[in-house]
Amino acid sequence: MTPTLLRICVCVLLAPAALMAQGAKGSAADASAGLDPKALSLFHATGDSWPTYNGDYSGRRFSELKQINATNLNQLKNAWTYKITGVGPQRGAGSPMIKSTPLMVNGVLYFTIPDHVFAVDARSGKELWRYDFVDKGGHLLGQRGVGMFGRWIYFLSPDGWFLSLDATTGKEHWRKKIADEKLQYFTTMAAFIVKNHVILGVGGDAMDVRGYLESRDPETGELQWRWWSEPLKMGDAGSETWPNQGALDHGGGMTWMPGTYDPELNLMYWGTGNPNPVYAGQGRKGANLFTNSVVALNPDTGKLVWYFQANPHDTHDWDDVETPVLFDTVVDGKPRKLLAQAGRCGFYFLLDRVTGKNLVTKPFSKTANWAKGIDAKGQPIPDTDKEPKVDGSMVDIPVNGATNWPAPSYSPLTKLFYVNASEGYGVAYLYDTAAEPQGFGGGGSGGFDTKSALLAIDAMTGKVKWRHEPKGEGAEGGGMAGGVLTTAGNLLFTGDSNRLAAFSPADGKILWSQVLESRVSNGPSTWMLDGKQYVIVGAGDSLYAMVLGGK
Amino acid sequence: MVCVVAALVCLDARPVIAGGQEPELRPQAAGTGQGAARPQRSTRDFLGLGAAPDEAAAKLGEPLFQANCSACHGAAARGGTGPNLVRSVLVLHDEKGEEIGPVIKAGRPQGGMPAFTSLTDVQIYDIAEYLHLQVELAANRGLYKHSDTMTSGDVEKGKAFFAANCVSCHSATGDLAGVGKRFSQPSAMLARIAWPSARGPRQATVTTPAGEMVKGTLVKYDDFETTLKAGTGAVTSWPTATIKVEIPDKLAGHRALLPKYSDDDLHNLTRYLMTLQ
Numbered sequence: 116m117t118p119t120l121l122r123i124c125v126c127v128l129l130a131p132a133a134l135m136a137q138g139a140k141g142s143a144a145d146a147s148a149g150l151d152p153k154a155l156s157l158f159h160a161t162g163d164s165w166p167t168y169n170g171d172y173s174g175r176r177f178s179e180l181k182q183i184n185a186t187n188l189n190q191l192k193n194a195w196t197y198k199i200t201g202v203g204p205q206r207g208a209g210s211p212m213i214k215s216t217p218l219m220v221n222g223v224l225y226f227t228i229p230d231h232v233f234a235v236d237a238r239s240g241k242e243l244w245r246y247d248f249v250d251k252g253g254h255l256l257g258q259r260g261v262g263m264f265g266r267w268i269y270f271l272s273p274d275g276w277f278l279s280l281d282a283t284t285g286k287e288h289w290r291k292k293i294a295d296e297k298l299q300y301f302t303t304m305a306a307f308i309v310k311n312h313v314i315l316g317v318g319g320d321a322m323d324v325r326g327y328l329e330s331r332d333p334e335t336g337e338l339q340w341r342w343w344s345e346p347l348k349m350g351d352a353g354s355e356t357w358p359n360q361g362a363l364d365h366g367g368g369m370t371w372m373p374g375t376y377d378p379e380l381n382l383m384y385w386g387t388g389n390p391n392p393v394y395a396g397q398g399r400k401g402a403n404l405f406t407n408s409v410v411a412l413n414p415d416t417g418k419l420v421w422y423f424q425a426n427p428h429d430t431h432d433w434d435d436v437e438t439p440v441l442f443d444t445v446v447d448g449k450p451r452k453l454l455a456q457a458g459r460c461g462f463y464f465l466l467d468r469v470t471g472k473n474l475v476t477k478p479f480s481k482t483a484n485w486a487k488g489i490d491a492k493g494q495p496i497p498d499t500d501k502e503p504k505v506d507g508s509m510v511d512i513p514v515n516g517a518t519n520w521p522a523p524s525y526s527p528l529t530k531l532f533y534v535n536a537s538e539g540y541g542v543a544y545l546y547d548t549a550a551e552p553q554g555f556g557g558g559g560s561g562g563f564d565t566k567s568a569l570l571a572i573d574a575m576t577g578k579v580k581w582r583h584e585p586k587g588e589g590a591e592g593g594g595m596a597g598g599v600l601t602t603a604g605n606l607l608f609t610g611d612s613n614r615l616a617a618f619s620p621a622d623g624k625i626l627w628s629q630v631l632e633s634r635v636s637n638g639p640s641t642w643m644l645d646g647k648q649y650v651i652v653g654a655g656d657s658l659y660a661m662v663l664g665g666k
Numbered sequence: 667m668v669c670v671v672a673a674l675v676c677l678d679a680r681p682v683i684a685g686g687q688e689p690e691l692r693p694q695a696a697g698t699g700q701g702a703a704r705p706q707r708s709t710r711d712f713l714g715l716g717a718a719p720d721e722a723a724a725k726l727g728e729p730l731f732q733a734n735c736s737a738c739h740g741a742a743a744r745g746g747t748g749p750n751l752v753r754s755v756l757v758l759h760d761e762k763g764e765e766i767g768p769v770i771k772a773g774r775p776q777g778g779m780p781a782f783t784s785l786t787d788v789q790i791y792d793i794a795e796y797l798h799l800q801v802e803l804a805a806n807r808g809l810y811k812h813s814d815t816m817t818s819g820d821v822e823k824g825k826a827f828f829a830a831n832c833v834s835c836h837s838a839t840g841d842l843a844g845v846g847k848r849f850s851q852p853s854a855m856l857a858r859i860a861w862p863s864a865r866g867p868r869q870a871t872v873t874t875p876a877g878e879m880v881k882g883t884l885v886k887y888d889d890f891e892t893t894l895k896a897g898t899g900a901v902t903s904w905p906t907a908t909i910k911v912e913i914p915d916k917l918a919g920h921r922a923l924l925p926k927y928s929d930d931d932l933h934n935l936t937r938y939l940m941t942l943q
Contacts, residue, residue: 206714207709299713322801540861544812546810563924
């Protein structure tokens with residue numbers, strides 16, 4: 116029996132749906148082959164899969180594919196659309212919205228919304244299986260997707276269950292509880308696979324709990340290590356940035372976005388979220404390490420190797436979980452391993468990813484006047500006069516931050532870092548004036564003169580090389596949306612208004628667009644199958660696949 | 667969707683219930699550019715806080731808590747010599763007193779907590795609901811309220827700032843007469859001062875490819891397509907790249923002031939304008 120036939124037999128036994136979806140030409144989706152670990156690389160090389168949330172370990176979201184390029188863009192058309200059915204409005208969050216980036220492995224796409232996983236034939240858009248979970252709490256605000264190891268798919272439910280599913284059938288293999296939704300933890304992350312580790316982060320800042328990141332065994336789901344976002348006890352390294360044990364124990368620092376990884380250095384890079392209580396900082400005087408930081412961890416031990424804090428003592432709910440993007444370049448004749456991040460706090464950071472040493476700290480959204488300067492380590496120094504006040508304190512960063520989780524991109528061709536950003540003014544109010552406040556403790560209001568823009572930032576200097584400010588306001592349909600993808604076809608894909616648009620990465624000129632039913636709600640991705648390059652994007656409850664010539 | 671909330675905030679000055687994970691790339695909301703509005707949702711649902719506390723029971727539980735528990739656990743259950751009960755894992759796991767009850771009845775002798783044997787099951791339920799309400803007040807930020815009074819700001823300084831920066835467009839006895847009555851909450855007044863944007867469709871003049879100028883209301887305007895409803899009622903669409911769109915910038919003065927305000931300036935102005943009754 117040839118391996119192919121064997122695989123088909125397995126399909127018959129395990130997945131009638133998968134078999135039915137197979138095409139006549141032998142180019143069927145074949146989930147049973149599992150994910151070859153070689154597909155996981157620092158810089159996405161092969162282009163025939165999209166095996167992780169960011170496509171590769173670097174988080175660059177740059178693809179070497181160039182079948183689709185500026186000369187033939189006008190032929191780029193929708194090949195199929197998969198619309199989620201059978202899911203009504205999600206509790207507190209409205210209609211289903213795809214925020215996950217689909218994995219594409221062996222011709223099958225795997226993507227999610229909160230409580231639901233879908234496997235779809237990448238060639239046809241036909242559903243192979245779906246997995247529906249019934250939660251008992253947690254936020255249904257977003258779900259970033261799944262991770263894959265061999266033949267297993269990993270999924271986090273909103274209420275802290277870590278599930279292993281069979282990639283061929285969608286059947287549950289096992290589940291482990293990793294976070295307590297009753298304490299207001301919730302889980303939305305796309306599992307991140309490094310060697311034999313499944314790395315999982317948590318969210319939740321309503322009730323002052325500690326953030327953590329953990330590693331679990333891909334076969335058994337058992338805990339391998341857990342790293343806490345705060346030092347465990349007073350006296351430990353970093354505890355000098357907290358006033359007391361109580362503040363440490365309730366200090367927040369959620370880990371809700373997938374990180375990045377350098378296999379050569381064996382270092383994993385992770386962004387942490389805001390400290391708690393969120394807006395009321397008076398009970399946690401100090402920088403509050405290791406919240407709102409980029410941390411470099413050893414994936415085998417969970418030990419901290421270095422950290423860089425983007426917004427010390429945050430009081431604005433500006434999580435620093437935005438992708439720490441890895442790229443290599445040559446500086447003064449020497450090869451450099453670098454890490455770039457555009458933080459929600461409005462600063463662009465460039466670090467040496469071997470040491471964590473800062474090279475650039477520069478605002479990309481107005482002046483980021485919550486900071487009054489930059490310290491010797493390159494970290495912004497928060498201005499105490501810009502902390503939330505009972506009567507309000509205005510900063511020149513929008514309430515929800517200068518950017519957020521939607522993926523940025525770095526192109527080695529242009530050496531530019533691309534990010535959808537927000538500009539404007541917000542006012543932060545303090546409600547809980549107690550010496551030891553609890554919960555959010557305050558809030559932000561006021562979208563004053565707020566607008567979005569696609570920024571192209573010179574990765575080595577932090578200077579904005581070009582910006583695209585979309586015409587119109589929300590009510591009229593304008594505005595940037597979703598994440599960014601760049602390709603060797605000299606294209607940049609992102610959401611603009613209710614379209615997927617392609618821009619020229621060099622100068623920001625709009626080259627092409629396609630109307631969608633909703634605004635882009637995830638990060639676009641791309642891969643090759645049967646010699647055809649696909650561009651995949653999620654918008655609201657639908658996933659769209661585009662190829663040259665359409666169907 | 668958070669943008670919807672943010673937009674509302676400007677009008678009624680309630681706090682943003684921004685999910686920490688939610689992007690805001692646009693000043694206003696609603697999905698698709700096709701006018702699809704999201705359903706209104708409660709913060710309680712959004713946070714997945716489960717069943718709401720029984721407020722009637724909590725009211726009955728409050729004096730019981732004060733009489734029996736507050737000496738150790740603090741007046742608002744946030745801790746004293748005894749532990750904080752608002753952040754207590756046991757309290758957060760409790761639904762209707764089934765976890766809290768046994769502890770109250772048996773005490774925690776090793777921790778120095780006596781048994782409260784005289785409390786009835788109903789009273790214990792009431793105390794548990796009082797604790798759940800304290801959790802609710804901390805965790806459910808949809809219940810947070812802006813202050814009705816100010817702690818800072820100086821009327822005279824606000825008046826001086828107004829005279830120096832605002833009088834070319836506004837008058838305290840003209841367009842702003844009685845403005846303090848319309849915006850009685852300081853945060854609402856501050857938002858109005860900083861950015862009094864109208865939330866309706868904007869007026870624009872379109873110069874068509876043929877060179878004709880059409881005035882009307884923007885129905886749709888983005889990088890790709892522009893639709894205008896003219897005064898005559900005629901609705902026309904053009905590719906945005908083929909036309910010129912001019913929108914009067916009514917907020918230019920306010921935009922220019924945004925980078926200049928100190929918080930004191932805003933508080934002083936708010937104080938002053940609130941005196942215009």
